[in-house]
Amino acid sequence: EDFAVRTTGIPGLGALGVTFGNIVAMDSPSSRPPGSFHWGSVMRHELSHVYTLSMTNFHVPRWFTEGVAVHEESAERPDWGDRLTPDIVIAIRDKQLLPVAELDRGFTHPKNMGQVLISYFEAGQICDFIAKQWGEAKLTEMTHAFAGTATTPDVVRQTLGIASEELDKRFLKDLESRNKAVVDNLAQWKKRAVELHELASKGQHADVIARGPAVRDLYPEFVESGSVYETIAASYTAIHNDAGAREELSRYWHAGGRSPAALKQLADLLTAAKQETEAARVLEALLYIAPLDAEVHQKLGSLYLAAKQGAPAAREFQALLAGKPVDEASAHFQLAQAYRVEGRAAQAREELLAALEIAPGFRPAQKMLLETEGVPAR
Numbered sequence: 001e002d003f004a005v006r007t008t009g010i011p012g013l014g015a016l017g018v019t020f021g022n023i024v025a026m027d028s029p030s031s032r033p034p035g036s037f038h039w040g041s042v043m044r045h046e047l048s049h050v051y052t053l054s055m056t057n058f059h060v061p062r063w064f065t066e067g068v069a070v071h072e073e074s075a076e077r078p079d080w081g082d083r084l085t086p087d088i089v090i091a092i093r094d095k096q097l098l099p100v101a102e103l104d105r106g107f108t109h110p111k112n113m114g115q116v117l118i119s120y121f122e123a124g125q126i127c128d129f130i131a132k133q134w135g136e137a138k139l140t141e142m143t144h145a146f147a148g149t150a151t152t153p154d155v156v157r158q159t160l161g162i163a164s165e166e167l168d169k170r171f172l173k174d175l176e177s178r179n180k181a182v183v184d185n186l187a188q189w190k191k192r193a194v195e196l197h198e199l200a201s202k203g204q205h206a207d208v209i210a211r212g213p214a215v216r217d218l219y220p221e222f223v224e225s226g227s228v229y230e231t232i233a234a235s236y237t238a239i240h241n242d243a244g245a246r247e248e249l250s251r252y253w254h255a256g257g258r259s260p261a262a263l264k265q266l267a268d269l270l271t272a273a274k275q276e277t278e279a280a281r282v283l284e285a286l287l288y289i290a291p292l293d294a295e296v297h298q299k300l301g302s303l304y305l306a307a308k309q310g311a312p313a314a315r316e317f318q319a320l321l322a323g324k325p326v327d328e329a330s331a332h333f334q335l336a337q338a339y340r341v342e343g344r345a346a347q348a349r350e351e352l353l354a355a356l357e358i359a360p361g362f363r364p365a366q367k368m369l370l371e372t373e374g375v376p377a378r
Contacts, residue, residue, distance in 0.1 A: 016042045019049035029291050035260045040288030041073045041080040048072040056147040063103035063123045064146060068139055070124025071131065079256050079285065082121060084182065084221040086190075091118045092176060093183045100126060100171075101152050101164045129171045134160060182219050189218040193228055205235035209244065216251075223257040230262055242269055253282060260290045267299060276303050294323050301334060310341030329359035336368065345372060 016037050017026035024046040029039045048069040052060050074081025091097060096118065098106050103126075106119030130138055138159055145155040153164040160167065176183070192215045199207045212232040223229065229252035236244035249257075249266035257263070263286045270279035283300040290296060301316030317335035325331050336351035349372050355365040 017046040019046050019053065022050055022054065024050065034290040034293060035258050038080060038258060038289050039291060044080065045069040045073050052143055055143050059149050060143065060146045061104050061152055062107045063100070063119070063152070064127075064142065066107065066120055067123030067125075067127040068143070070120055071127035071139070073124075079254075080288070081124070081256070083223055083256050084121075084179065085117075085224070086186065086222070087114050088118055088121050089179065089182055089186050089219075092179055093186070097122050097172065097175075099164065099168050100156065103152075125175060126167075126171055129174055130160070130167075133170075182221065185218040189215065189222075192218070196228060196231055197226070200231050200235060203238070205238050208232060208235040209239075220255055223252060223255050225259070227252065227257065229255065229257060230259065233262070233265075237265075242272065245269060246273060253285070258289050260286060260293060260296075263289075264295065264299070271299075271303065276307060279303060280307075291319075292323060294320055294325055297323070298325075301338070305334065305338055305341070308341055310338050310343075313338035314342065329355045329362050329365070332358070333362065333365045333368070336365070340368070340372075348372060 017024060019025075024043070026039075026042055026046060027037070046069070049065055052065045052068055070082065096115075098119070103119060103123060106115050106122070110116045110119070127139060130142075141159045142155050145158055150158065156162065156164045156167050162170075182189075192211075196208060196212055196215050199211070208231060212228055212235070216228040216232065219228075229248055233245045233248040233252065236242075236248060246266065246269035249262055249269065253263060253266055263282055267279040267282045267286075270276070270282065280300060280303045283296055283303070286293070286296050287300070297316045297320040301313050301320060304310075304313035304316065314335060317331055317338055321328065321331045321335065332351045332355035336348040336355065339345075339348035339351060349369065352365050352369040352372065355362055356369065359365070
C-alpha cells in the first residue's frame, strides 16, 4: 500500500508498476513475498510503456500499450511472460473475450477485477498474433499510426489491411485452436489434481508418481503455487529419488515455474549431478524473480568461481556483500578469490584485508594474502 499511496495518493492500486512519461515506478523486490511476482518481467513491461507512450504522445489506446508491454515481456525470454491461468481458460471457454475495438473497456470499465487480468492476457495475445502473422514491424507501424489519434478499427485496417472484425475472427480461431486441449480438460484436471494432492498428503508417493504425469499433462501451463509439477517432485524427494525430482523440477522450470524454493532445489540437484552449467542457468533466471535472495547470489557465485569465471563470480559476491550477509568475512574472501581469477590483484588484496579486519584469525584469507604479497605461507 505504500507504493500505491506514493504513486496515486490512495491505497488499493493493485499494480506492480506504473509509468509516468519517462518515469517508471515499481514495487521493490522486497515489497512482496519472494516468487509472488517476476521483478524483471515487470521492469521490461513498464519500460515498454515508456516507448509506446512517448512515440504516440500518449494517444495510444490502453489495450495496445498493455498488449505490446505483455508481448515484450516474453519476446526475448519466453519464461518471463504470464502463464495461462484457470480464469483465462474459463474466459476462452465461455467466449468472454472482448472484440479488439472494445478491448479498452476491459481495462477502464471492467465488470470485475478478473476481467482486467483477462484483458491484459488478451491484449498480449493479440499482439503476439499480429507479430506472428504480419511480423514484429507491424507493431511498430501500428504504434506510429496511433500517434495520429486514429481509432483501433482505422489502425487495424490501415496497417494490417483487414477489418478489426476479421482480426477478431482470425485471432480467436488461433487462440482457441492452440488451447483447445486445456479448455476441454479443465474440469477433469481440477478433479484429478485435488485427488493427487490428497494422495500426497497421505504419503502415498508411489501413487502420486504413477498418476501425476497424466494429470500434469492435462494442463501443463499451470505452474502456480501447488502445481502438479511440485507435487510430483515432492514425492520423488520423499522417497530419495533425486533423479526423478530433478527431471520433474526441470519440466516445471521450462514450463515457466517461478517458485524460489523449487528453483533453488533444482539448482542444488543439478549441481549434485555435475550439471553445473544448467544449475547456473536456473539461478540466473531466479535472479530476476528474487534479486535480493542472498542464498541465490551465494550459490551462483560459488558455481562461477568453481568454473574459473571470475567476472560473473565477482558480480554475485558484490551483490551478496551489498545485502549485508551474516558472514561478511567469507563474502569478502570469496570476492577476493573471484578478483584473483580475473587477475585483479589489487582489488583481491583489498577484499582480503576487509575479510581479516572482520575476522583476524580467518586462516584461508591469511594464506591467500601472504601468497598475494609473495610471502611463503607456513
